[in-house]
Every structure is written in structure tokens, then in C-alpha cells.
Amino acid sequence: MSEPTMDTYLLQLTEQMRDSAQNLPDPNVMSEFDEENLPEELKPFAYAERYIHGKAKKISTITSIPSESFPPAEQLTETQISFLYDEMKRLLNAYCFYAEFPKGLPVEIKYRLLRKKWKDKAVYTGEGITGFEFCDYEPKRCPFPETFCSCKDFDFNEDDLDMGNADDSDEMPL
Numbered sequence: 001m002s003e004p005t006m007d008t009y010l011l012q013l014t015e016q017m018r019d020s021a022q023n024l025p026d027p028n029v030m031s032e033f034d035e036e037n038l039p040e041e042l043k044p045f046a047y048a049e050r051y052i053h054g055k056a057k058k059i060s061t062i063t064s065i066p067s068e069s070f071p072p073a074e075q076l077t078e079t080q081i082s083f084l085y086d087e088m089k090r091l092l093n094a095y096c097f098y099a100e101f102p103k104g105l106p107v108e109i110k111y112r113l114l115r116k117k118w119k120d121k122a123v124y125t126g127e128g129i130t131g132f133e134f135c136d137y138e139p140k141r142c143p144f145p146e147t148f149c150s151c152k153d154f155d156f157n158e159d160d161l162d163m164g165n166a167d168d169s170d171e172m173p174l
Contacts (some may be wrong), residue, residue, distance in 0.1 A: 046062025
């Protein structure tokens with residue numbers, strides 16, 4: 001796509017995303033959760049129960065924005081990537097989803113990871129905060145460049161664990 005055509009497409013996509021953010025689905029319907037049958041004392045915590053017992057769906061299904069709608073970063077300018085990333089983040093926030101990235105991570109990397117995340121499943125609770133992490137704290141699989149990888153700081157082996165000697169105390173061994 002040429003740049004003016006891409007800009008037009010991104011404006012249309014933005015309109016769809018903003019419409020989705022303004023017309024949120026019923027969280028009980030989306031998560032296939034029966035809030036009506038919750039005991040009265042649990043109703044104030046329905047969102048938490050929904051998170052635990054609701055059915056996870058692809059983010060693309062929850063938001064009604066197909067993952068294929070987001071162009072690959074290679075087809076976008078830096079300005080378009082930044083614009084689209086901000087719009088994606090706003091949309092996710094409307095659904096109580098929050099993406100967590102290392103401070104200072106370039107927006108192109110954030111966009112690529114968020115675009116990929118769109119195919120993942122989550123439970124839509126309708127309230128509260130559902131955080132999206134992108135790293136499973138395994139340095140070999142870290143999706144962030146080494147300068148932004150904090151999971152390497154958590155790398156340890158069994159010798160690093162000092163469990164003490166259970167015979168030296170009155171406490172039960174773990």
C-alpha cells in the first residue's frame with residue numbers, strides 16, 4: 001500500500017477500534033459466565049469469579065478486531081507504528097487489559113509484540129485489571145532485546161538457593 005492509502009486504511013481501522021471501545025460486550029456473555037447464579041456474598045467480586053471461571057477467548061474475538069487487521073511493522077512508517085500502537089493500547093485499556101513492557105522499549109518492538117498478542121486468549125472481566133506480560137522469565141526465550149531483558153537478572157541455579165539446614169531449627173522442612 002502506498003503511504004496515503006495506508007493512512008486512509010489506518011484511519012478506518014482506528015474508527016473500528018474506537019467503536020469497539022465505546023460498545024463493549026457484556027462480560028458475562030463474552031466469558032460465558034453465569035453471574036446470576038453466584039451466591040449473594042460473591043456478587044461484589046463477580047469480575048474476579050469471571051476471571052477464574054470464565055472462558056478465555058482470543059483478543060481479536062473480544063474486541064471484534066481481527067488480528068489480520070494490523071499491518072506488519074515492515075509496511076508502516078515509524079509515525080504510523082506509533083499511532084497504531086497508541087490506538088491498540090487505548091482499545092485494550094477500554095477492555096481492562098494492560099500491556100506491560102520494559103521502560104524505554106522502542107515502540108516498534110511494542111507494536112510487534114502487541115500485534116502478535118492479538119491472537120492470544122484472555123478472559124474479559126469487564127472491570128479490574130488484566131495485565132499482559134510478554135516474557136515468561138526464561139532468558140533464552142525472552143522477547144525483548146538484551147538491553148531491555150530483566151529476566152536475565154532472575155537466572156539462578158539450585159546452588160543459589162540457601163534453604164538452611166532443617167535439623168538446626170524447630171521448623172518443619174519445606
